[in-house]
Every structure is written in structure tokens, then in C-alpha cells.
Amino acid sequence: MIGVAVLVSAEAYLVDVPVETVRTDAMQSFIKQETLFVELACDDGMAGTGYSYTIGTGGRAVLSMLRDHLLPELLGRDARNVEGTWRALYDSTRATSVGAITALAMAAVDLALWDLRCLRAGEPLWRLAGGFRDSVPLYDTEGGWLQLDADELVSSALEAREQGWKGVKLKVGRPTGVEDAARVRAVREAIGDDMDIMVDANQSMTAPEAIRRAALLEPYDVAWFEEPLPADDVAGHERLAASTRIPVAVGESMYSIGHFREYLHRGAAGIVQVDVARIGGITPWLKVAHLAEAFNVQVCPHFLMEIHVSLVAAVPNGRYVEHIPQLRAITTDQLSIVDGHAVAPDRPGLGIAWDRDRVDDHRVA
């Protein structure tokens, strides 16, 4: 093969990053961030870094998928042919696709290829992936966890308002719908009408229960009702969406473009929350965002603000980035927030300043 972008080395390793605060929702606690890294190098000396994650389980399975199956496929390929590589990896893992472990592994590779692509072009990700705008509105999740009491929710929401942030997300799924509604009401009364409040049930409810609870929440002008039901219950989401004025948000637990197509086609998703790691990388993330645009639906991705800021900024239907800082222990700079907007990094590459020494310190495999 001729050219200057032949992949000559591919490595993967696992880094455990402790969570910055206790994060409990209706289904789980975020124990640690298992962070998968992929390092790629080309014959001309160019190198790219990608990453992926779990919130506590399966990290070593993802690492094995990378080391045993995906990375050997990469050697000798042209790093510039990102679509071709994504498809080749997908075709080589049909025995375990569609699935979380494979998608998370493919994402780490795809992000490294996009890092290389951006570095080679001398452009930041937000521009090379589309270039719609250089900053995006931000909402806070970090002050809305389920274990916090109503007074703590209110003080965090007031702090978010003080900082000029545009919204706050509150976890729901307390024992009764009345209690959930009382918590949302307390925050709405404290912050006034000009900020968004989102609620998130983390797939904990049945359709009838979600329909009942949505009715209790409607008076507080809720911006969206996130993951009310298990992600595989498309029909349930469709029924809920038809029964409430609150937009239904889904996507953080979905691992294929086709799953999003099904939701959008059936009118079961009012907001799409595609997660760049869980969908398998930037390459499929952009396809989901553009698919949603065709349905006149906005994208508000799940978690990973450090990379999603650039992707939300890339597309015309990006609406929000979610504030959950989680990479501060292994990076040398922080997400820049100005007037309630997260600023997409403007340097070439993915724009994440890894602290290599601290990454090494946290490495576990």
C-alpha cells in the first residue's frame, strides 16, 4: 500500500477513574469510570488517541475485544478511510454485534481514527465533523441525583442558575410519583420559569406507571422525560409519547442506528440522546444525529461532555451538552464554560488534553 497513513501500531489499555461524587439513579450507582484507551500510530509518525467507557462493569471484556479481535484488523489499513475501517470491524464481529461490548470497543478505535483525521487536517473536531457553531448550551446533571434531598436539589439548581446554565436534570423514580413531583415542584418554584428542568427515570418504569407519573409532572413545564422505560420497549415509549405533553428522551442505552430509526419512525422519541461510546464512535454518532434532523428531532447526548461538546457543536440539531465532569483526574485542562455555554475546543484533534502521567497512574490493565 502506498500513502502516508498506514496504521503500523495499535494498542489498548484500561484505566479506572474514580467518580467525582456519589451518583445514584433509579437503577444503579456510578461506581467508577472504566476508561478504555486506544492508541494508533501511522507510518509517517502521526498518532491518535481514542477512548470509550463503562460506568463500572465489563471494561475488561471491552479490552479483550479490542486486543483479541479489533486491533489486529487495523494494521496495514489506511487510517484516512474511516468509514471503510468502521465497516470492516463491524463485519469482523458479527457474532457479537449489535451489542454493548463490541460497540464500546469500536468506539475507542473510531475516536482514535477521528483524532488522527482531525490532526492530519489541522482542524478541531467540531469543525471537521460539520462545523455548525463553536459553543453549545449546557445543563447540569451533577446536582440532581436521586439520593439528594429536595433542599439539596434546590440549592444545586440555584447554583446552576447563578452560573448562567440553561437547565438542570433531576433523577426521578422515588417510591411515589407524588414525591417525584414534589421534588420537581420545589426546584421549579426556586429557579423560576426561564430555565429548563429535565427528569430522568433511567429505564425504571413500566409504561402505565410512566404515563401516571408524567401527568403529575406536566404542571412544572418539564423539558423532557428521559429513559422512562427499558430501551427495548419501543411500543411502551410510543404509548407514553402519545399520552403526554412532555417530550420523551431516549438514546443513552441504544447501540445501533437501526434502533434509533425504529424510535423515530414510530414517533416514540422527542429528543435523541445518542452516546458516542455506546453507539460505536463518531462515525455512527453523526449518522444518528443526521437521521434525527430528518425527523426534526434535536440531539442532546448522554454524558461524556468532554467529547460531546464538539459533536453537538458540529450539527444543526444539537441542543444541549450534559454537565457531568468525569475526566478531570486524567486531563490537564477543563471544559470551558462561558455564559452557560460549553465551548468546543479549537485545537486540532478531539480536543481532550490527556495528562499522560496521570493516565498511567490510573491504569489497571
Ligand SMILES: [Mg+2]
Ligand atoms: Mg440518563
